[in-house]
Amino acid sequence: MSARALSRWPMGRALLLAAVVVSGLLIPAAMRSASADDVARAGAETGARAEAEAVVAVLPLTATHQRMRLYGAPVASALAKYLGGASGLRVEPLGPSDVVPARVTFVVDGRIVKTASDAVALEARVRDPERGATLAVVAVEPRPLAEIDRLAEELATALAPALQPPRVPASAAVDGDGGTGAGVPGTGTGTGAGGAAATGARGAALPASAPSMLVFTGEGQAADGAVPVRAAATRAGGELARRLGYQTLPGPGRDGAKAASLAAAVRSASAPLGVVIEVREVRFTWTGVLLAQGTVRALLVDARGEVVYDRVHTTDTLVGNRGDRHVAVVGFVLDQAVDIFVPEIRRVLRARGASGASPRARAQERR
Secondary structure, three states: OOHHHHHOOHHHHHHHHHHHHHHHHOOOOOOOEOOHHHHHHHOEEOEOOOOOEOEEEEOOOEEOOHHHHHHHHHHHHHHHHHHHHHHOOEEEEOOOOOOOOOOOOEEEEEEEEEEEOOEEEEEEEEEEOOOOEEEEEEEOOOEEHHHHHHHHHHHHHHHHHHOOOOOOOOOOOEOOOOOEOOOOOOOOOOOOOOOOOOEOHHHOEOOOOOOEEEEEEOEEOEOOOOEOOHHHHHHHHHHHHHHOOOEEEEEEEOOOOOHHHHHHHHHHOOOOEEEEEEEEEEEEEEOOOEEEEEEEEEEEEEOOOOEEEEEEEEOOOEEOOOOOOHHHHHHHHHHHHHHHHHHHHHHHHHHHOOOOOOHHHHHHHHO
16 A cells, blocks of 8 residues: 555554654754753752753643544654754653653643544643643644644644743752752742742732741651652641731741740741641552642641641542652642641631630730
8 A cells, every 4th residue: 555545544644653753753852951950949759850951751642532542652752853853852752651750851741632524733731740730731723634743843842942941049059858948939028939929829919918927847758758748848838828818937947846946936037827737648559640648737836835726637549640750749738738727727817816816815915
């Protein structure tokens, strides 16, 4: 059967595309070394990464229509070739059952969307497997199925700008848990890295008059200590404070101190409250992607040394994306824990009144 005849058959087009890819479409991409700034941002599962080139893994695309599924791997291979050329990074296509290597900096996945009788569109997203974060989602306009290779090239051009390792100021310290030493990055009144404006519930801006909450360095363990949690737990403490309407101040480590000792740090910071998030445990399961269930504690103390809130909750079993690393899934666990803690703490604070004092403390003040 001739190539022209084969191209008229849908299965044949897929086979032709695969043959072209295998025969040499994947031109080696230019190699890029990550800078020290990249290392400061990317530390996680194994601590701060050593200086290395950024590697992009492209997963086989899924499809919205049964007939499109056979194009998933060939299109991913073509996308990897074009993405390497457009980004200047090393890009590797992976098979359906391949494990995403630990050296990967970005993961690209996507889908083939059937839009008309003989037209398709491509969609893709870029994810950071260290943080479990989606960095970009792009789509390209539909074309006839016969032009799917051109769609892959257009998609690569749209994705390339997102494939630049996040930059962090060289002065940002890296703590032993892979997080920045600023305590609560980019939060509160500009005390964290980047000096971002304070935000409240779901990103709403906080007024300048909002009270402050001291966020102690998070603590705990996951997988019997094999997975670092301190940086993620500290970020969760900052997110909890912002959702409650407090600007955040970076605090010291708790180091097992009792409430009275924590209160001294809260008073020193001129804050009414302090919070520490402790990860009691995170249990992981592997089913092609990581699943995790965590037990997390939130402790709030006030400047008087009173325990305002101290509870432990267990999350649901949460599912990561393919390629997400353990530390990223720990972040998902902490996100849900914060969702559980916030309404409970809000009720407690409401009961204490605007002064932030407990009923017992207010009674003592009146004497």
